[in-house]
Each structure stands twice: as C-alpha cells, then as structure tokens.
Amino acid sequence: MAEPGRNRATRWSRAIGRVLLRAVLALAIAFSGLFIGFALYFQLPLPEMPRWIVIGLWALLVLVILAGEIVRGSWRGRGLYLLALLVFFGWWSTIHPTNDRVWRADVAHGVTGTVDGDTVTLANVRNFDWRSDTDFTGKWETRTYDLAKLQTVDLVLSYWMGPEIAHTIVTFGFSDGQRVAFSAEIRPDETQSFSAIAGFFRVFNLVLIAADERDIIYLRSNVRKEDVYLYPLDMPQAGMRALFLSYVEKGNALAQKPKFYNTLTANCTTVVFQLVRALDPGLPRDYRILLSGLLPGYIFDHQGYRTGLSFEDFRARAAISQLGLAAGDGPDFSAAIRPPEGLVGLAAVDRR
Template identity: 50%
Template sequence: MWKILRYTGRGLALLLGALVALVSGIWGALALWYQLPGGDAPRTLGAVLWAVLVLVLFALAIRRRTWWPLGGYALLYALLLVWWSGIAPSNQRVWADDVARLLSGEVHGNVVTLHNVRDFHWRSDSDYDARWETQSYDLDHLVSADVVLSHWGSQAIAHMMISFGFDDGRHLVFSVEIRKRRGQEFSSIGGFFKDFEVTLIAAPESDLIRVRTNVRDEDDYLYPLTMSQPTLRALFLSYVDKANRLAARPAFYNTITTNCASMVYRMALHLDPGLPLDPRLLLTGYLPGYLYKIGALDHRLTLRQWNEQARITERARASRPGEDFSAAIRAPRPH
C-alpha cells in the first residue's frame, strides 16, 4: 500500500512539475518572440526552438518518470530570466508622433509650468496637426476633476483619464498611455512582455477626448468627482511628479501592474492609504461602481443615474470646429 502511494505521489509530483514547466515554457516562448532582436525571423526561430525544447523535456519527464529533464529545464529557464532582467526601458527610440515628447513640469509656489503639453488637431489617426506647448496653471484656480472612461470594445474594459478643470474654463487631461514606436500597434499580450514603455500625456480635452470619440469611434463617459480643493491640488501635483520621474527614468508599461488605472490608484494611495483594492481597478469598464463605493461620486444620484448621464459621446461628435469642446461635452442633455 505504501509503495503504491509513494509511486502515485511521485507521479503526481512529476506531473505538477511538468505542468509548471509547460506554463513557464509558454511564457518563455512569448518573451523570446517579443524581445529577441533582429526582426521576425530570429524571433520566430527562437520562440519555436524554445517551445520544441520544452515539449521534449515535458515528454521525457512524464514518460520516464524522472526529474533530470525538469532540472535541466530549470537551469535553462534561470538563464532566460537573467537575459530577461537585463532588458531595460529606454526613452531613446523612434517614437510615434503623438508620444514623441515627454511631459515634465516645474512647480513654483501655486503655479505649475508644464512642458510638452500636447495639443493636436486630429482629422484621422494618420492625419493631424501636431503641436506641443508650454502651459502654466495656477493651482489656486483648480476647481474640479473628472474621471473620463473611453470604451473601445468590451464593456468591461475602458481607458481611464483624469481631467482637471480651472475656473477660467480650461480643462487639462492626464492620460497614462503606452509609448508606441513608430508603426507599432497596441497589444494587450505584448503589454506583459516589455513591448512598450509607459508615458504620461497631458492635453486639452479637445485633443485627448475628441480623438477617441470623433476619430477612433470610442464611447466616452465623464464622471465628476467629489474632491476637496487640497486633494485636487495634491492629485494634480502627483501627476506632475510622475511625469518628471518618467522623464528621468523610463519604465515599461504592463497590462495589469502599470496601466491607466493601476498607476493612478498608486498615486491616489499616497493621498488616502485606506483606498481598497478592487477587481474593478482591472476591469476598468466597471470603475464607476468602485468610485461610487468609495464616495468619489455624489450619492445624491444612484450609480445607474450616473451611468446614464455620464455619456458624452453624442455631444462630442456633435461639437463643431472652433467650438469650446469642454463646454460642449458638459452641456445639459436635451430632454
């Protein structure tokens, strides 16, 4: 009986080890595919050879009920991790035009001067007037902050931005985005494999929101936050600090750990250490429920009412050239 149990336990342990090797092997193949230099041919060859090696070792471990193939694989995987840890982010690449410059800021008392504020006029994703500006903002005149959610596919996923409003009618949006190389396309899988650096864009709503609603056919919602002036100021300065850090020390985007919501959550956590973690920080399409739960949305309206009145897509698309875009998307909805 004990002999049977021993052999059964050994077989299960080998099976578990082989399963771990298989999963990590898939990760290794994708890491090689996304990060091997030299173009498609070397990347494909490296990923295929790695996958074949993992399958052979997997088969040997199961068939012969022995540990040595897994031990050999562990050594190879350790070497792969050493190579992986040496892949560093960079600010020196041939970037796409809309992320070509890095935001930075200077704080002098109540006045924040931001360099490389983007103000593009978009006709299509490939046709635009590019403009980068230096702008100053007086934090004594900061009066509001809105969460903007932009849906492009699944209802569960949205891009999150924060728009700060000033009493002179100006609005400045901060958006955590991938920093694409020229000709590169977004990939959620690539976001796990150091395929993109992360960048922070600051732009007026007529750029960052309008390009999503009017050019990319995304569906946008705007939720005014209930936030005190000191908290508004601290959150604004957190963005400036993050921009300066990224300008000095580049970082990789990660689909889960370093994305549009998780970075903002970490900044907000410095302001309120009691903010709870929640799955809706990943499933950002449902973020309004989280904001309602923590009291960031006014409870005089129900969550359903907020969701119904927050949609700005039609008003954005109906705005005319030269019109105040921020005023247009906040105009009362016709009854």
C-alpha cells in the same frame, strides 16, 4: 494488525503527493514555457525565419521536458529546465527601457513640470488638431496653472475593446476656465503599433501625456468613435492639489528614468490607482482596477450611491460621446460635454 493499513495509507499519501507535485510542476513548465515563447517572439533581435527557428527549438525542449514530467517526473529534466530559466532571465534582465527612440508623433513628448508655490508650469501639453487618427496638426505647448484655482477632478473612461476594457484619463478643471487632462499611455516608436499581448513583454515604454481636452477626449469620442463616459469625482481641494502634483512628479520621473508599459501592472488604469492610493492608503484594492471598463461600479460603490441615482442612471448620465459629436472641434468642447443635466458624480450633487 493495524500496521499494514497504516503503511498502505502512508504509501497512498506519498503517491498522491508525488502526483500533485508533478501536476504543479507541469503547469509551471507549461505556463512559463508559453511566456518565454512569446518573449522570444517579441524581443529576439533576429530576422523572422531565424527567430521562428529558435522559438520552435524552445517549444520542442519544453514539450520533451513536459512529457517527461507527466510520465515519470524526471529530476534531470527539471534541472535542465531550471538551467534554461536561469539563462532566459539573465538575458531578460538586460532588456531596459529607453527614452532615445524616434517616437510616434502623438507620444513624442511626455509631460514634465516645475512647481513654484501655487504655480505649476507644464512643458509639452499636447494640443493637436485631429482630422483622422493619422491626419493631424501637431502642437506641443507650455502652459501655466494656478493650483489655488483648482476646482474639479473628472475621470474619463473610453471603451475601445469591449465592456471590460476602457482607457482612463484624469482631467483637472480650474476656476479660470483652464482644463488639462493626464493620460498614461504606451509609447510606440515609429515602427511599432499597439498590441495588448506585446504589452506584457517589455515592448513599449510608459509615457504620461498631458493634453487639452479638445485634443485627447475629442480624439476618442469624435475621431475614433469610442464610447466615452465622464465621471466627476468627489475630492477636497487639498486632495486635488496633491493628485495634480503627483502627476507632475510621475511625468518628471519618467523623463529621468523610463519605465516599461505593462498591460496588466503598469497601464493607464493601474497608474491612476497607484497615484490615488498614494493620497489615500485606505483605498481598497479591487479587481475592477485591472478590468478598467468596470470602474463605474467601483466609483458608484465608493461615492456614486450618494447621488441618489440607480447605477444604471448613474452610468447613463455619464455618457458624453454624442455630446462630443454634436460639439465638434470647437473651442467650447469642454463645456459642451458637461451640460448640468449630464453630471453624475458627487460634484454634480454639490452644484445642484
């Protein structure tokens, strides 16, 4: 007597399994179809009208296959979509980054370096005089640094698109007064402008910029009027040295083999995390690495609490935008944004 009930339960479980399979496949088709639509928009080498025609035909195909999947789950439609995916990824694999373009002036050169014992010589250190975002005098310099004099590492966060998104800069200070900042950035050519969405679709190269603080921090605090914070980091001298050299290695590697910028996986913050993680594999992964504006909480959790400050005070005392505006474009810019009472990190605790 129990057999009919068991068969009914089996039929129900199979029906539910089929519904779940179709739901998962429908979501996969929808999301991959959307991704491919954006990829066609950003990468098809066609004039605007033909490009939109191709995107429209692709959208029609996706909608037809998606409707078939929702209504009855067609293996023929699934096979057709799989074939379309294979064609797309075959084409997608032919899109490669290149260093051979006419780049926008502020990213015309990525940093490279040579190491001879404690002496590091960096080529293409940017030292622009900025009057506005588009009006500047460009200077690319060769500078030499003594790693034996490496003294500080600071993390700079510049907020340009809401509280969750910040550009990250790592800057090194030396006992002889020199400072150099490293920033992983998009590398648009002269025809391109920044787009966070385009950054997912192999549009921009990744470039590592080395710059004078009066250039790269001044640009954000004084010219673009972004909300800028500076956090001294606690790191032994050996760790500072290894991190500095990892930036040199990264710059040399990008000069030899270009890499695409990716808004999610290869951006200014993830590059910093990858480099620091190479020094300390035990560094925990955290969603705040992707939402770079939330990095102050990550820093506070891992070292800021030792300052004895609340998180609110810890963050407030890192704010340097007003200090930068007050300093102006002078040679003492770096000193002006670091008054003793403004330091917040473990380095500040050590100096008191």
